[in-house]
Amino acid sequence: EVQLVQSGAEVKKPGESLKISCKGSGYSFTSYWIGWVRQMPGKGLEWMGIIYPGDSDTRYSPSFQGQVTISADKSISTAYLQWSSLKASDTAMYYCARHDGATGFFGDYWGQGTLVTVSS
Amino acid sequence: EIVLTQSPDFQSVTPKEKVTITCRASQSIGSSLHWYQQKPDQSPKLLIKYASQSISGVPSRFSGSGSGTDFTLTINSLEAEDAAAYYCHQSSSFPLTFGGGTKVEIK
Numbered sequence: 337e338v339q340l341v342q343s344g345a346e347v348k349k350p351g352e353s354l355k356i357s358c359k360g361s362g363y364s365f366t367s368y369w370i371g372w373v374r375q376m377p378g379k380g381l382e383w384m385g386i387i388y389p390g391d392s393d394t395r396y397s398p399s400f401q402g403q404v405t406i407s408a409d410k411s412i413s414t415a416y417l418q419w420s421s422l423k424a425s426d427t428a429m430y431y432c433a434r435h436d437g438a439t440g441f442f443g444d445y446w447g448q449g450t451l452v453t454v455s456s
Numbered sequence: 457e458i459v460l461t462q463s464p465d466f467q468s469v470t471p472k473e474k475v476t477i478t479c480r481a482s483q484s485i486g487s488s489l490h491w492y493q494q495k496p497d498q499s500p501k502l503l504i505k506y507a508s509q510s511i512s513g514v515p516s517r518f519s520g521s522g523s524g525t526d527f528t529l530t531i532n533s534l535e536a537e538d539a540a541a542y543y544c545h546q547s548s549s550f551p552l553t554f555g556g557g558t559k560v561e562i563k
Contacts, residue, residue, distance in 0.1 A: 371552070373500075373554075380541070380543065380554060380555075380556050380557040381492075381494075381500065381543050381545075381554040381557070382554065383545075383551060383552045383553055383554060385551075386552070395550045395551070396551070397457075397551040397552075397553075398457065398551060399551075431499055431500065433500075440488065440490075440505065440506065440547050441547035441552055442490040442502060442505050442545060442547055443492070443500065443502060443545075444502055446499040446500055446501070447499065448499055449499055
């Protein structure tokens with residue numbers, strides 16, 4: 337069974353750093369892309385970026401380029417989304433999703449989401 | 457960047473009614489358009505891929521059509537469990553983008 341399990345909710349202060357994770361199982365982790373999607377409170381879905389764990393090829397949305405870093409550790413089938421200095425506006429739910437680049441970049445399996453709250 | 461414009465933003469519908477949601481792309485994307493359903497407090501779920509291709513396990517009342525710049529998601533005979541937000545998503549080119557979403561409420 338394909339599963340993406342994300343790390344738990346986080347409460348941070350502005351200026352702090354954070355790294356959240358998404359662990360894949362039930363499939364070949366290095367053969368599929370993992371994308372990250374932001375959903376701010378009460379708002380829609382925003383595509384942030386995507387990584388291919390097989391060779392770490394990474395693409396970012398211009399809106400998020402330079403604001404976050406996407407990485408992956410294929411040895412433990414885990415993708416990451418990290419911030420070096422959080423802002424209150426980073427408060428949101430973050431989802432990871434598996435994408436089969438061979439058949440198309442759509443999210444066929446999704447993680448349960450990680451809620452990030454940034455507040456002083 | 458390809459902009460996807462969904463309409464309507466909100467729709468209140470009685471059970472068994474037909475629902476139609478449209479998604480317009482700012483430039484031609486062929487059939488690289490996918491639809492998701494997101495119920496309250498849940499992760500998004502893939503409903504339709506490549507404009508009209510069905511997904512295993514998704515009820516047959518959900519269907520998609522369109523190509524180029526204009527796409528439609530249709531829910532035939534709406535059921536109470538279909539109360540959710542619906543999003544279109546393009547994979548024609550990076551950056552991938554989502555439409556703004558359509559919230560469907562059951563009257």
